[in-house]
Amino acid sequence: MAEKSPPPSLADFAQTHPALGILRHAALLAEAEGAPDDEELDLLYEQADAGFLLDTLPSEIWPELARGLMGRAPSRMLRNLRECGALEQILPEVEALFGVPLLSDEPAEVDLGEHVLASLDEAAGADAPLSVRFALLVMHSGKSDSPKEHLPVHYKHVERGAPRIEALAARFQVADESRSLALQALSECERVHRVSKMRAGPVALMLERLGAFDSPEGFVRIMAVCAADFRAFPGRSGKPYPKAALLDVALKACAAISGSDDAATEARALAIARAFHSQRWTGDED
Numbered sequence: 389m390a391e392k393s394p395p396p397s398l399a400d401f402a403q404t405h406p407a408l409g410i411l412r413h414a415a416l417l418a419e420a421e422g423a424p425d426d427e428e429l430d431l432l433y434e435q436a437d438a439g440f441l442l443d444t445l446p447s448e449i450w451p452e453l454a455r456g457l458m459g460r461a462p463s464r465m466l467r468n469l470r471e472c473g474a475l476e477q478i479l480p481e482v483e484a485l486f487g488v489p490l491l492s493d494e495p496a497e498v499d500l501g502e503h504v505l506a507s508l509d510e511a512a513g514a515d516a517p518l519s520v521r522f523a524l525l526v527m528h529s530g531k532s533d534s535p536k537e538h539l540p541v542h543y544k545h546v547e548r549g550a551p552r553i554e555a556l557a558a559r560f561q562v563a564d565e566s567r568s569l570a571l572q573a574l575s576e577c578e579r580v581h582r583v584s585k586m587r588a589g590p591v592a593l594m595l596e597r598l599g600a601f602d603s604p605e606g607f608v609r610i611m612a613v614c615a616a617d618f619r620a621f622p623g624r625s626g627k628p629y630p631k632a633a634l635l636d637v638a639l640k641a642c643a644a645i646s647g648s649d650d651a652a653t654e655a656r657a658l659a660i661a662r663a664f665h666s667q668r669w670t671g672d673e674d
Contacts, residue, residue, distance in 0.1 A: 407440035408452050411478075414468040415456035432472035441477045449478055450560035457521045462512055463505035481552050482525060484532035489540040494622050497540050500528055507620035511612065520612045522562060523570040526553050527577060527613070549574045569606070572598075573613045580614045583631050588661035591638050592653055600639050602648070611635070637663050 410432055441449070456465035466482070469475040476483040486501030507524045530549025534542040553574060557567035576598060583591060599606040615629040641663035642656040 406435050406438070407444035408448065410435045410441060410472070410474050411449060411452035411456070411469070414465045414472075414474070415452060415459060417464065417468050419459055419461075419464075429468075429471055432468065432474065436472045436474040436477065441474055446478070446559045447561045450562065453478070453560070454518055454522075457508065457525065458512075458518055460512055462508040462521065466505055466508070479525075479556075481529040481532065481556060485528055488532055488534070490528075490531070490542075491540040492621055498621065500531060503620050504528060506625070507616045510616040510619040510625065513626070514612065514616065516612050516616065517609070519563070519566040519569045520609055520616070522566040523573040523613045524616055526556050526570050527573040527617075529553060529556070530574070546575055569609055569613065572610055573617075576610065577614050577617055580611075580631055580635070581618065583634060585634055585664040588638075588664060589657040591635070591660050592642070592656040595635065595639060595642070595656070596648070596653065600635075601642070 413432060456462060459465060466475060469478070470483065470486070482501070482504065485504055486499065488500040489497040490500045490503055492498040504525065508521055511521050511524055527549070528545075529552040530545035530547070531542040533548070534545060550571060553567070553570045556562075557570070576594070579594065580598075583594060585591075595601065595607075598610050611629075611632055615632060618629050618631070619625050619627060638660045641659040645652055645655045645659060
């Protein structure tokens with residue numbers, strides 16, 4: 389039996405396509421146990437500092453970036469890219485999130501860049517698809533330049549974030565499903581986090597916007613984004629997402645109601661109100 393050829397080394401790959409070698413190596417390091425050694429980081433830094441990534445088409449960069457995002461620990465790849473200066477070159481919208489405060493239930497504020505990394509690892513732990521991971525990567529991009537006097541609250545970040553997500557999706561030529569989910573997550577994720585059993589009407593409208601009645605697969609994806617974002621906050625890793633349980637009760641209450649007109653919306657709101665009133669809740673779910 390012929391002996392198998394060994395896989396190409398980093399040096400081989402870097403020589404044939406230095407820019408993609410940076411990304412491939414960062415992705416491979418993300419799968420390895422432990423931190424990269426100084427020699428590996430020095431090589432990544434040299435390749436990035438030479439400007440190879442700046443001369444590479446984003447459409448060529450995206451497959452390697454997606455490979456790392458779909459790994460077991462996407463945060464490792466992004467940390468490696470950040471360490472060598474490559475993240476700022478290919479994803480300046482994400483690099484800009486580090487050092488930006490995010491409001492948290494904890495006394496200490498959360499670093500938004502670290503939150504994004506944690507949310508990606510939570511999505512990886514749940515075996516989420518690429519569209520979910522892309523949404524988590526870019527959905528906070530409108531918060532990088534929030535007015536400092538309002539921090540850690542991010543007023544009008546949706547208006548700033550939408551064109552940035554559109555530009556990112558166009559630049560990397562990502563699938564429409566990923567682009568659409570990222571835009572939906574931008575506008576809806578924080579609303580889902582705030583949903584309350586005390587207001588059945590808005591819950592019915594939210595389920596309609598999230599596609600719960602006419603696009604169940606899309607609804608599953610947006611809820612996966614929200615769950616990973618929730619679990620990225622300190623102390624929540626791996627915990628059940630309470631808003632998912634609340635919306636599940638609401639969705640089941642509407643199972644027998646069809647249509648997309650005002651009458652259907654009103655009927656769903658009444659059904660949800662009855663379900664919330666009869667459901668026995670534990671803990672603070674508002």
